[in-house]
Amino acid sequence: MRVFVTGATGFLGRHLVTQLKNRGDLVTAVGSRTCDLTSAHSLSQFCDPFDQIYHLAAWTQAGDFCLRHPGEQWLINQKINTHVLDWWKEKQPQAKLICMGTSCSYDPSLPLIEENYLRGEPIDSLFTYAMTKRMLLSGLQALHKQFGMNYLYLIPSTLYGPGYHTDSRQLHFIFDLIRKILRGVHYGEEVILWGDGEQMRELIHVDDFIEALLQLVERENHTHINIGGGREYSIKQFATLISEEVGFCSSQIGYDLTRYVGARSKVLSIQKLLSSLPHFQPRSLKRGLQETIHWYLDACSPTERK
Numbered sequence: 061m062r063v064f065v066t067g068a069t070g071f072l073g074r075h076l077v078t079q080l081k082n083r084g085d086l087v088t089a090v091g092s093r094t095c096d097l098t099s100a101h102s103l104s105q106f107c108d109p110f111d112q113i114y115h116l117a118a119w120t121q122a123g124d125f126c127l128r129h130p131g132e133q134w135l136i137n138q139k140i141n142t143h144v145l146d147w148w149k150e151k152q153p154q155a156k157l158i159c160m161g162t163s164c165s166y167d168p169s170l171p172l173i174e175e176n177y178l179r180g181e182p183i184d185s186l187f188t189y190a191m192t193k194r195m196l197l198s199g200l201q202a203l204h205k206q207f208g209m210n211y212l213y214l215i216p217s218t219l220y221g222p223g224y225h226t227d228s229r230q231l232h233f234i235f236d237l238i239r240k241i242l243r244g245v246h247y248g249e250e251v252i253l254w255g256d257g258e259q260m261r262e263l264i265h266v267d268d269f270i271e272a273l274l275q276l277v278e279r280e281n282h283t284h285i286n287i288g289g290g291r292e293y294s295i296k297q298f299a300t301l302i303s304e305e306v307g308f309c310s311s312q313i314g315y316d317l318t319r320y321v322g323a324r325s326k327v328l329s330i331q332k333l334l335s336s337l338p339h340f341q342p343r344s345l346k347r348g349l350q351e352t353i354h355w356y357l358d359a360c361s362p363t364e365r366k
């Protein structure tokens with residue numbers, strides 16, 4: 061199979077490219093340095109027909125990044141998505157386009173079921189990023205409606221696992237917890253987490269996500285599907301599990317009520333996923349966290365862990 065991957069240098073992209081190559085696909089993988097998708101002509105160099113296009117590229121980070129960059133996020137992500145959809149329609153209409161959504165696009169006051177993805181309003185702090193992801197789905201739906209083009213739009217909960225970024229970007233909460241607690245262990249630093257610790261979050265291990273994604277791509281067409289772990293935990297529970305794993309006393313953890321916490325609760329319904337893949341069973345949180353912590357200890361020198 062001939063496959064094209066945008067966002068191939070990102071956290072998900074690196075894992076996906078490895079798995080696509082392992083299954084024998086001929087993979088063309090691009091990141092922003094090899095193909096800047098904000099430029100209208102960036103994709104014109106890719107003329108050979110692809111069977112599948114995985115569009116993972118997006119300009120975002122975790123924490124309060126979206127709150128601080130709403131205008132840039134609108135311009136950059138709208139350009140990226142429009143250029144990919146335009147190239148697909150004009151040059152690659154035979155390909156199935158697989159795109160990534162986000163749980164942030166849901167209105168948190170509604171059940172997080174696929175029928176509600178385009179309903180209500182995303183939370184204010186993530187509004188622009190969330191709306192560009194909604195527009196991406198709207199574009200796919202429109203191109204399917206008018207031209208019969210085939211797509212699949214997958215909505216991950218927060219991804220975790222080995223191989224995350226080790227640069228200075230804003231980390232997804234689970235990597236931030238690991239970093240802070242390890243610094244408590246290694247340097248005796250105070251561990252202070254954002255919010256009251258009662259906010260609930262859900263994770264999906266990146267390899268479990270890809271396993272589900274690759275099976276869904278074979279079975280499902282022109283629809284959108286949540287992929288999550290199916291269960292949420294409080295930040296305190298995550299912190300306790302990490303502390304147990306690395307030998308830190310979790311009662312020493314403090315909470316900063318003045319800091320940004322985002323949505324209070326976020327768990328995707330996975331009924332649609334399970335109706336397509338009834339045997340889907342993500343690994344346990346304990347096992348996934350162990351893998352992630354061990355990777356983190358190997359990948360980041362003590363200075364990088366700062």
Ligand SMILES: NC(=O)c1ccc[n+]([C@@H]2O[C@H](COP(=O)([O-])OP(=O)(O)OC[C@H]3O[C@@H](n4cnc5c(N)ncnc54)[C@H](OP(=O)(O)O)[C@@H]3O)[C@@H](O)[C@H]2O)c1
Nearest residue numbers: 067069070071072091092093096097116117118160218219
């Ligand atoms: N990680 C999560 O928990 C999560 C959850 C929900 C949805 N998602 C979605 O899943 C997808 C992958 O997420 P991720 O965590 O792998 O993201 P990531 O690590 O931030 O990677 C983003 C990718 O997009 C590329 N990119 C950014 N700007 C670009 C541009 N102007 N032109 C071309 N490529 C550009 C980056 O290239 P460079 O490396 O060259 O900068 C990188 O390869 C994204 O669409 C994201 O919205 C992720």
